Amino acid sequence: MIFLTITLNACSQYKKGFALLSAIIMIIMPGLTFAAQAVATVSKNVVAINEPFQLTISVDQNIDNNVLDLTPLAKNFIYGSPSISSSTxxxxxxxxxxxxFNITVAGKAVGTLTIPSFQLKGMQTTPIQIQVIKSSQHDKHADDQAIQMNVSIDRQNGYIGETFTYGVELFIGTRIDSPTLQSPFGDGLDIKQVGKDQQTEIVRNGRLYIVLQRQYQITPRTSGNFTLEGPIFTGTYVTGNRWNSSIGIPLSRQAKNLSLHIKKKPLAYTGLWLPTSDLQLSQRWDPDSLGSELNNQDQTARIGEPITRTITLKIKNTTQSVMPNFSLDYPVNVRVYSNKAEYHEENSYTVMKVKQVVIPREEGKVILPALSINWFDTNAGKQKSSNIPSLTLRIISGINDTIIQNLITSNPTQSHVISSQAPVAQVATYWRWTTYIFAILWLGTLFMFIRKLKQTIRTSNALHTRTKAPSSVLHALETAVRENNALVVSTRYREWDSLYVLKKLRKDIDIEVTTMMASHYSHTKTTWNNTVLLKLLEKVAKVKQDNAAVGALKPLVPK
Structure with a gap:
């Protein structure tokens, strides 16, 4: 209630103080421990009578050295003074x-003994069971719990060519030198490790273990019944500790074997054999407006403008080696460049992604083909088919094609205008002298001449403005070639396609552009140098200049 009666200024001061306090708390927060823990671990779970082993009690905070009471151990164990260490x-x-707290402990009697729970400033450890055996039985009852190995497989029945996921979990609870884990093996099976090993630490029945997890892909090559031999772990078990001599004892563990039952390919199945429980086929077009199910109108594209098609195939429980290759029959009025397929693993799926660049070459209707993949559904036990639809496009001319055509039709006018300029200059010189004598008679003629001259200049300027378009397209093409930008080169090349280029020169340029596209989009990418293409484009620019000069001089030649 007092807080509600505080004035606005006072409230602002409280907010500032609260913000400062919050900032201090956030700075201190990482150093705070909210729930301290006490954990008890042992170096062995199976020991001989009077054989010493290590008991370690860890607390994740600083506590007094005298807080640990070891007297509950006296009933079943002999123990020494604890060695205490603290760290920050x-x-x-x-x-x-x-x-x-590190304590050396030994069992007093044969049997299953329990290390009791310890109380430390409100924290409590978990009891640990220790199996104590006779000294004469020590070799026979070796510490089997020091190394443990578990294996698993996602299923044991399937079809030839299908991939199985096999997991290994290795627990190491003692000091091992030169550890080695061999892969599982079996006749008629292809076995491949997937991903990297995962390593963690856990405490099991008071024993600290390093846990190694590894995954494999198992692919049967033939049908029938198979035995999958478990992986083998080998190393040297080191006994003793840092205060006395150590002895290395060879150690070997093998996981249990598993049986696999593999069926044949059904006789009625047609097409490439792809057994899987799930297959997903999809595609994406760029521009995104193409191929949209919401677009019911005719879809259009322009000559020379690239269209990107990305096809994605996801197959569950299969390997990259059995993924199919796409074979699409594109029409001749488009040019297609395909990137090399990219592969990656996604959970239990193998994913293949193929990118294709489609460039229309001619006007009219074009159908980009559909794709269908047959596969065998191992869950349903029958053949299925996944499809992506075709795309129908209406190809129209490029943006600058109309300008180019206008320039071609306006060339005769250009010749006519230029041819009229030189005689007009001569007539103007003649009448300039004649007007001194016949000024009144020819004043009207001079007025008409001036009107005609203005129209000529206006027409010439308009033609000059329209002539800039192809020059700018050629300049843009040269810039794209210098920048090694294949998509822009393809677009500009189609826009510039109808300019006045000699047939041989045009053929050489076409070869170079095709080579450039292949270096960017073919399966086997090669290096490409733009020097030759740039020189060819320089020749085109020079030919254009020469043609313009000839066009200007041609009207001076007498008929």
Missing amino acids: SIINGAMTRKTE
């Missing part, structure tokens, strides 16, 4: 404190 570390601004 700061990682990424987070402060961690740790206290460890």
Whole structure:
């Protein structure tokens, strides 16, 4: 209630103080420990009577050395004085404190003994069971819990060519030198590791284990019944500790074997054999407006403007080696460049992505082909087909094609205008002298001449303005070639296609442009140098200048 009666200025001061307090708390927060833990671990779970082993009690905060009461151990164990160590570390601004009690312990009697729970400032450890055996049985009852290995497989029945996912989980609870984990094996099976090993730490029945996880793909080559031999772990088990001599004992563990039952390909199946529980086929067009199901109108594209088609295929439980190759029959009035297929793993799917660049070459209707893939549904036990639809386009001329055609039809006018300029200049000189004598008689004629001259200049300027279009297209093409931009080169080349180029020169340029496109979009990419194409375009510019000069001089030649 008092807070509600505070004035606006006072409220502002409270807000500032609250913000400062919040900032201080956020700075201190990483160093705070909200729930301290006490964990008890042992170096062994199976020991001989009177054989010493290590008991470690860890607390994630600093505590007094006298807080640990070991008297509950006296009933079943012999123990020594604890060795105590404390440490503090700061990682990424987070402060961690740790206290460890290391105690040497030995069992007094044969049987299953329990290390009791310990109370430390409100924290409590978990009891640990220890199996104590006779000394004479020590070799026979080796510490089997030091190394444990579990294996799993997603299923044991399938079809030839289908991929199985096989997992290995290795627990190492003791010191091992030169550890090695061999892959599982079996006749008639292709076995491949997938991804990298994953490593973590856990405490199981008071024992600290390093856990190694690994995954494999198993692909049967033939049908029938197979035995998948488990992976084998080998290493050297080191006994003793840093205070006495150590002895290395060879150690080997093999996981259990598994059976696989593989069926044949059904006789009624047609097409490339693709057994899987799920297959997904999709495509995407760029521009995005193409291929849209919401667009019911005729879809159009322009000559020379690139269209990108990205096809994605996802197959579950299969390997990259059995992924199909796309074979699409495109019409001759488009040019197609395909990138090399890209592959990656996504959960239990193998994903293949193919990108194609389609460039229309002619006006009219064009159908970009559909794609259909047959596959065998292992869950339903029958053949299925996945499809992506075709795309029908109406190809229209490029933006600058109309300008180019106008320039071609206006060339005769250009010749006519230029041819009239030189005689007019001569007539103007003649009448300039004659007007001194016949000024009154020819004044009207002079007025008409001036009107005609203005019309001529206006027409010449308009023609000059229209002539800039092809020059700018050629300049844009040269710029794109220098920048090695294949898509822009393709677009500009089609726009510039109808300019006045000699047949041989045009053929050489076409070869170079095709080579450039192949270097960017073909399956086997090659290096391409733009020097030759730039020189050819310089020749085109020079030929244009020569043609313009000849056009200006031609009217002076007497008929």
